[in-house]
Amino acid sequence: MTPNAATKFTHTPVLLNAILDHLSEMPDEGWFVDGTFGRGGHTRAILSAKKDWRVLALDCDLDAIEFAQREFQNDIMSGRLKVLHAEFSDVDTWIKALQADTNNKTAHVIGMLLDLGVSSPQLDEGRRGFSFYHEGPLDMRMNARDTVTAADIVNTWPEKDLNDLFHHLGEVRSPFRVSRKIVERRREKRFSTTRELADLIAEASGWHKKGHHPATNFFMAIRIQVNHELERLSQALPKIVEQLSPGGRVFVITFHSLEDRIVKNAFRQFVAGNKGFLINKKVIQASWDEKKSNPRARSAKLRIFERSQK
Numbered sequence: 001m002t003p004n005a006a007t008k009f010t011h012t013p014v015l016l017n018a019i020l021d022h023l024s025e026m027p028d029e030g031w032f033v034d035g036t037f038g039r040g041g042h043t044r045a046i047l048s049a050k051k052d053w054r055v056l057a058l059d060c061d062l063d064a065i066e067f068a069q070r071e072f073q074n075d076i077m078s079g080r081l082k083v084l085h086a087e088f089s090d091v092d093t094w095i096k097a098l099q100a101d102t103n104n105k106t107a108h109v110i111g112m113l114l115d116l117g118v119s120s121p122q123l124d125e126g127r128r129g130f131s132f133y134h135e136g137p138l139d140m141r142m143n144a145r146d147t148v149t150a151a152d153i154v155n156t157w158p159e160k161d162l163n164d165l166f167h168h169l170g171e172v173r174s175p176f177r178v179s180r181k182i183v184e185r186r187r188e189k190r191f192s193t194t195r196e197l198a199d200l201i202a203e204a205s206g207w208h209k210k211g212h213h214p215a216t217n218f219f220m221a222i223r224i225q226v227n228h229e230l231e232r233l234s235q236a237l238p239k240i241v242e243q244l245s246p247g248g249r250v251f252v253i254t255f256h257s258l259e260d261r262i263v264k265n266a267f268r269q270f271v272a273g274n275k276g277f278l279i280n281k282k283v284i285q286a287s288w289d290e291k292k293s294n295p296r297a298r299s300a301k302l303r304i305f306e307r308s309q310k
């Protein structure tokens with residue numbers, strides 16, 4: 001097979017053992033929804049650990065879907081895996097479609113996973129425009145159906161809105177110099193590549209921490225905005241909980257404090273509304289060994305909610 005974008009890069013699933021450890025007390029059969037399929041690391045392990053489960057896998061990125069269709073052919077053919085190009089914020093629609101499709105209105109959902117953020121292949125591939133280390137178009141869309149790119153934001157947003165974006169989503173304390181320089185520079189020439197923006201940020205802000213590129217938080221803020229990450233997460237959580245059958249669990253892995261706050265507050269509301277309870281009072285984090293071997297695991301936080309039996 002000719003190596004292409006989807007096979008060249010790999011992704012190591014985060015907190016996999018922590019998730020597998022919490023599958024044992026769950027219902028024996030039904031559908032598990034992997035809302036962020038990526039390269040299928042979690043899906044593969046779940047299919048292998050739970051022989052009577054089936055997985056509905058969603059991803060908004062066509063590269064992920066193409067990968068699934070090629071690398072998970074056997075599971076798809078056997079009916080254990082169904083893969084859809086979809087936003088997880090539309091999960092209710094897809095579950096209803098699954099029930100209609102399998103002609104089984106009682107096809108029940110016993111669990112769902114959201115492993116948020118970008119996958120390693122998305123970051124590593126220059127043409128996706130997510131990384132300041134790889135030259136590429138300033139794009140950052142996970143879903144090609146979205147219309148606004150990173151370049152649109154950087155080239156058109158007013159200076160004040162850029163400041164707010166970097167401050168709120170990037171948690172940059174003083175983004176003013178960078179925003180001002182962006183606005184000055186784009187009057188002469190529009191930004192079109194990741195390098196142009198990364199170089200300007202490095203020049204305007206300087207290196208403060210060894211090993212931490214000054215563009216890190218600025219790029220993250222733009223990516224979160226381009227992909228409506230916080231809105232889609234907030235929309236998805238109540239829909240997921242409504243779809244879960246009694247005893248079903250939702251697992252959410254976050255990588256950013258704002259995401260984690262959304263999950264924490266949503267879970268609290270579900271508990272207050274007697275919809276279920278928290279499996280772990282404190283967030284689950286990766287072990288020292290996992291953090292050492294997989295840098296993505298360093299900021300990962302896992303929260304688990306169980307739907308009550310009522």
Ligand SMILES: C[S@@+](CC[C@H](N)C(=O)[O-])C[C@H]1O[C@@H](n2cnc3c(N)ncnc32)[C@H](O)[C@@H]1O
Pocket residue numbers: 011012013014035036037038039040041042043058059060061064086087088089115116117118119120142232
């Ligand atoms: C961190 S990766 C998941 C990796 C996966 N768990 C694995 O082990 O390979 C996140 C994936 O979620 C997808 N994604 C992000 N936001 C999404 C959304 N709103 N709807 C559907 N997929 C989304 C991304 O395209 C990416 O492939």
